[in-house]
Amino acid sequence: MSNRIWKILKENGIKELRPPQKKVVDRGLLNKNKNFLIHMSTGSGKTLIGEIAILNHLLDQKYKSKKALFIVPLKALASEKYEEFIKKYEKYGIKVALSIGDFDEEEDLENYDLIITTAEKLESLLRHRVEWIEDVSILVIDEIHLIGDSERGGTLEILLTKLKNRYNIQIIGLSATIGNPEEFAKWLNAELVIEDWRPVKLKKGIAYKNRILFINEDGDVVEEYTLTPNNYNSRNQLFNLVVDCILKDGSLLIFCNSKRKAVSESKKLNLKKYLSPDELNELKKLKEDILSVFDNPTETCKTLGECIERGVAFHHAGLTYEQRKIVEEGFRKKLIKVICCTPTLSMGMNTPCRRVILRDLKRFSNRGMVPIPKMEVLQCIGRAGRPNLDPYGEGIIYIDGSITVEDAKNYLTGPVENIYSKLSNHRILRAHILGLIASGEIDNKKNLEEFINNTFYAHQYGNTSKILKNINDIIEFLEANKFIKIDYKDDNKNKNDIKILTLDENNNITISHKKTNENYTITSLGKRISELYIDPLSGKIIIEELKKLSKKLERYNNKYLNTSDLKDYCTQYLLYSISKTTEMMPLLRVRNNEWDYLFKEMLKMDIDPDEDILRSLECFKNSKMFYDWINEVPESKILEKYGIEPGILRYKVEQAKWILYANKEIYALLDIEEKCLSDTLNELVIRIEYGASRELIELLKIKHIGRNRARLLYNSGIKNGEDILNNHERVIKLLGNKITDKIINCIKENKK
């Protein structure tokens, strides 16, 4: 390895390479043309391998314009890596950028050397035909086994198919344990490196009846540990497992299969008795942090706060980003001893601990309760063992009667599932077919088939006839909706046309020509839809709904004399129609007792339900939530009324914002001119983000001012940043000293 790379690693505190890292370097990691698939368990230093490879490219003096891409599966992970890499590498002249969906500060990505991004964002960048892609010489993909994920795997597959053939790029795939790494590596044209070395030893065990059976790779019991019940003997065995661990200075993660369980388990664990006064004090501060995430703490905040006070927390998608950060940070600092969590913590986040307990091995899905994949179980227990802090980690399956010891053993030993291409997912496929045509990568049937032949799908199944049939349907769909144009060129008539002879009922022979080569061109509509990154089916829905709405508005123009009523109608209808798109799934569920009033209200609004009435009601309920949001109904009320949690509301609002923007863009391409509609669209795109009326927008742009504070200020005549500075005293009265200071500092800084 070059001295330069070594020097940087050393200065970042790396004294020597770990065995697997050394192995990969010996196998030729620094050869810039060699692809790798690194198959390694969680927490063993996979990322550093990617970093070494990246440094190897970026420090090469021969090429000035070299670029590295680092692809991670989660936005939160991307931000975490971004900050880490800035700290580590910026001082050596490596310019690091973050490019994810909701972050748009670095527009000039071409000036950066190392870009951290997600597969979806990169795919989107490719659709916008960024030129710098030609400069990319190395691509590191973290958690590359996600190619087998049924929802998001297809995107990764398309991306890899494009990049692995087209550009001269070294690809380093970092994968968790999978069953068929050889097959996957072969497709990637990559050298496969399999390593099960871990920095901290992992003991796998099964807990039941206050005992832990530790087993080896063959499933034999190698140690039987009996919890010594003295002062912590409780009927709650999970509690015993927890106390046993924290008395030995360890911390725990408990994985549950539902949010409710995660919350209820953490409520059951009161660790106050085992905490020092200092710790209790610190925990109290953490509780305050959690409660101050919102001006008016929500139910979730309060429950979480109470748990944290007792040394326990829960962690799931219902928490907002800020709350999750607080929990993770408290856990890393060893203040919070236990986190009861859903799979939010199984992928990527850096939260190692002494003991990981799997509370459930099955999870609800649309097929009922299904076993959690072994791969995921291994990912979870792989978090056990903090390097330099724990002598060993313990990955434990907890049994309470519903499963046998044998079942649990099977989970911990033996082969892991294979990964399979999920390109056949219809929704993903149609979006990407359009994307391929839009970006010019594909322009006829032949090269489309060639492209498909290069995918992991083709590699894996050999036979592509099934997927090609799907693709035919998709092409037809895209043409029927005018997203693409198909024409049949005649120049190769004889070669490509196949004569088809058919006999009809009267035994007359008819001759038809089957065209084998079709040429595809993208329409402006199709291009926009591909760039907006929405499902073509959603594109179709949006177009239909916009047309329907504009007709309705025309009709109503006389009925509602008042323009603001008309606008309000338009707003509600738009919120309803965006709820129909595939991106907004899953929708809020409609309870039996809500049918009646939802249906009546729907009719009152002149919305005709589709054939699937329940679905329409769900859409309508969804739209009502957004309507409340933009009309400044207090967040806590919305949460209660629709039975959701803060994190979920944020997530839904984010989706709505994106689809509303898509509506606005598609509207501009349609042959409709309806002033009320276009005005409303422009307004909605802004209002949905903040959840407020238009008049508050000036105030909302200021940091630390949300919809509540903005309304408060506005109602007492303070309408913008200038007003705040000029009415210092009044603002203090409204918001308090501390917050006012913060706000004023922000305004002053913005002025500079």
Add this chain to the structure above:
DNA sequence: GGGAGAACGCTCTAGACAGCATGTC
């Protein structure tokens, strides 16, 4: 008849990626 507790029945269920300007041939 009244109250306690068992028995039954109903409801509900993990997570989280993606847009963004503008104009030319």
Add this chain to the structure above:
DNA sequence: CTAGAGCGTTCTCCC
């Protein structure tokens, strides 16, 4: 094809 927690209501038994 598959579960299980939590909650509210009803049933049943015993005084």
